[in-house]
Amino acid sequence: MSCLCRLSWILGIFILLQVVCEARVPRAMSFVATSNNQFVLNGAPFLFNGFNSYWMMNVAVDPSERHKVSEVFRDASAIGLTVCRTWAFSDGGDKALQISPGVYDERVFQALDFVVSEARQYGIRLVLSFVNNYNDFGGKAQYVQWAKNAGVPINSDDDFYTNDVLKKYYKDHVQKVVTRLNTITGMAYKDDSTIMAWELMNEPRCQEDYSGKTVNDWAQEMATFVKSIDSQHLLEIGMEGFYGDSMPDKKQFNPGYQVGTDFISSNQIKEIDFATIHAYPDLWLPGQGEDSQLAFVQRWISSHWTDAQTTIRKPFVFAEFGKSKKDPGYSLSARDSYINNIYSNIYNDARNGETFAGGMVWQIMAQGMESYYDGYEIVLSQDPSTAGLIGAQSQKMTALARSL
Template sequence: MATYITWSVVVLYMALLCCVCDARVHWGKRGGFVGTEGSTFVLNGSPFLFNGFNAYWMMNVATDPTERMKVTQVLQDAANAGLSVCRTWAFADGGYKALQISSGAYDERVFQGLDFVVAEARKYRIRLILSFVNNYEDYGGRPQYVDWARKEGVEIRSDDDFYTNCIVKGYYKNHVKRIITRINTITKIAYHDDATIMAWELMNEPRCQVDYSGRTINDWVQEMASFVKSLDKHHLLEVGMEGFYGDTMSERKKINPGYQVGTDFISNNLVKEIDFATIHAYPDQWLPGQNQDSKVAFMQRWMWSHYEDSRTILKKPLVIAEFGKSTDYPESNINTRDSYINIVYRNIYRMAKTRGTVGGGLVWQLMAKGMGSFSDGYQIILSENPSTTSIISEHSHAMSTLSHVLKLRSQNVPLEKDHSSW
């Protein structure tokens, strides 16, 4: 992997020292919340860049105290690899190990599993992005909410009534309030006061089949974003979008992978209460039958078009919130996965280095040993995949160093010339 940047030993030392000091001094109850200034993430007044990961399963596993060491192991391994942000679910609606058994009814045992995840993340200084609900039926999600309403006699036409029916929207708001106002049974800190949480996510990959323009979801985002901010003004908020373009910029629809999903990357993220934009990217699934070069080319276009729109139109930070490479496809293996992740990291670094805007990426997904039931082809076990771990660690170091170099620049500290080969 190419060297990202060459700086003097003194500058590197200062940067690392700043990092250690910031972590120790500012990780308090009300201090150290990640914020934004324009299209840049900031922490305690300084630029904040990161490398992160997805681990959606954490609450589910932590519900069983005998399995909690798997959460601890992944967080420990992630911290050792320099990963500092984790995105995970704060929902499980109906079904097995449900957090929300029925609308408004919660299993305290499962909630304490989420408490453990937040407390352990705090211990390893990993910040969390917590998602409130799923678009899909996995872990209940949008279909479960409308089914609860249907069983109460509410007239429901389709799952898309989730976005418009006042009863269903009330169910969702109740859940959001329950999460945000939760007092952690381990740390004794209310979630809305805990700087361990970097951001809330309205929904994992919202989609709407009855309105491809993006307007239905836009109205829902406006309403729910305002509601979240009325409860919590400390934390950042994002929608949870994949990045599909809608009617706002019709010429951008050609960037989509041949179809729309009812979202509008521009208008949905222009809602003022939304603090940063996200994209997901799965060319293996979105572009079946195409070769690897075509998929990589798509990924490059996908990232750079959203980077430009975030920088020039939204004027908000962008996170590559889900990306990965499955080894389950016939043409894929560990080497192709490593190469793909490396390409994505190179793009993230270039974007962060040139004009900011892209704050980091979250690879899908990290797991611990003995979690075969959660395997989806994308899983990475850091202790068993040294080549992938090396790539992840190097990118973490590069983003951390760049973050602190930008901090020194903002303080007008003289730096050596950037000799980056990128």
């Protein structure tokens, strides 16, 4: 190795260590707010590159495994990722946060305390989701089972959105989380700016009412409730972006079916601060080729960005996207190309209008988490090419925010 190469290598190691050490210093963090259809932080436009790591509380329950949470925050911070979306729920079952309605495992709550505290240490903001649409980690089906066990007459899992008992279970959980006093920081969650936003539900869907009205009414009631106990944090619904009955002509952009939500009407709710979309063309359009799936995603992004700009008039976030290793013909280069294409759409739309605030790739994990793999996992320390393009997007979004 030449002297020059050795010097460059040493300098690179020094910079990396400096980044990691600086990331460990607790940051002074202000609340992210909204103004004129965009996020603002300390009066300046706030754009970000973010990620999903739903598993953090679940893993942190075991103190010997908490280093995995720290590893992800450390590596994410080092490549400029500044927002992480994760679960603030685990209903019934193994490592349950909420064992039964209103009954909580303090050990699991302290694991969530650790996640919030550790995020702050690394300067990463959190989007915390209150409940799942799906059965994983309990979800609305667990709420329904609890009600059935209590003798409440239930017709289907979609009674979650309309039954008064079930709605009270949900509100009680929201109140418990929002008012939680963090045992590590000593700060109530509702007063902690580490939390960027609350999410009402991960991907709400309703098979009983494809118009979107049932979910819309529920979102209105719950958004009003959340804001009544916490007016400082931003709030979003957790929607995938499916169009409903309020603008029938928009249904052409759906992937051939509906899920019982209405992207337009629900995101127009006054208490909802920003709109989200998710996209999984490999799951939504099975059997279609790469080009068709990519074309769908580009139309999906463009249509919703236009809605956010002209109709909803609120910030807009691409809150879930990724490419699965389980897809036929998968390759690392194909995944990188797909993610980079999404990043280009996000950046170009953010540059051309105020509303597009950022994207959140699904999903980042630590080493040694094979039991959690879903095909979309990215381990930054093991995937340098993917880490590199994620870091490049972070730099571009940061530079764009400074130029606005």
